[in-house]
Amino acid sequence: xxxxxxxxxxxxxxxxxxxxxxxxxxxxxxxxxxxxxxxxxxxxxxxxxxxxxxxxxxxxxxxxxxxxxxxxxxxxxxxxxxxxxxxxxxxxxxxxxxxxxxxxxxxxxxxxxxxxxxxxxxxxxxxxxxxxxxxxxxxxxxxxxxxxxxxxxxx
Numbered sequence: 001x002x003x004x005x006x007x008x009x010x011x012x013x014x015x016x017x018x019x020x021x022x023x024x025x026x027x028x029x030x031x032x033x034x035x036x037x038x039x040x041x042x043x044x045x046x047x048x049x050x051x052x053x054x055x056x057x058x059x060x061x062x063x064x065x066x067x068x069x070x071x072x073x074x075x076x077x078x079x080x081x082x083x084x085x086x087x088x089x090x091x092x093x094x095x096x097x098x099x100x101x102x103x104x105x106x107x108x109x110x111x112x113x114x115x116x117x118x119x120x121x122x123x124x125x126x127x128x129x130x131x132x133x134x135x136x137x138x139x140x141x142x143x144x145x146x147x148x149x150x151x152x153x154x155x
Contacts, residue, residue, distance in 0.1 A: 018075035018143075021065055022136065028058045029129055036125055040118045048113040051121070055111070059104045062132075066097035079146040089142050096135045103128045 032054040040047035068074040069090065080087050107124055110116070 018068070021061070021068070025061050025065065028054065028061055029132065032058055032125065033129065036122050044116060045113045048111050048116050052108060052111045055104060055108055059101060062097060062101055062104070066101065069093050069097060075143070079142070083146050086142060086146055093135065093139060100128065100132055100135065
């Protein structure tokens, strides 16, 4: 009985941590979008620094999420342990996060304050953010399937 309670607490903690990580990523995405939308014409260095800062924070959060997916602890380890048939879908997330991190590294290299192509950077960063939204949607569907959430309960 005591082990069941410890497992339940550990599972609840893994879910709460995963939720907080995802909320943080969404907040960082909004911060990056805000930085991208800021005027840049007369303040190119400030714009570039702000975008680079927000992009770095997002990269750190994505790296932590990728580490969780690769870990034998946390929400995805729990999903695989409880629903082994979902392992292929969890495995599909790994290269998606790696690709996003690689895109960020490449975009950071292009953030040259002395000669940035602002329109191109905005476009490329927008594409990366859309890719991240797609990965998050895939991840969310996997999580909802794993926990068997029935939104019609109680109707």
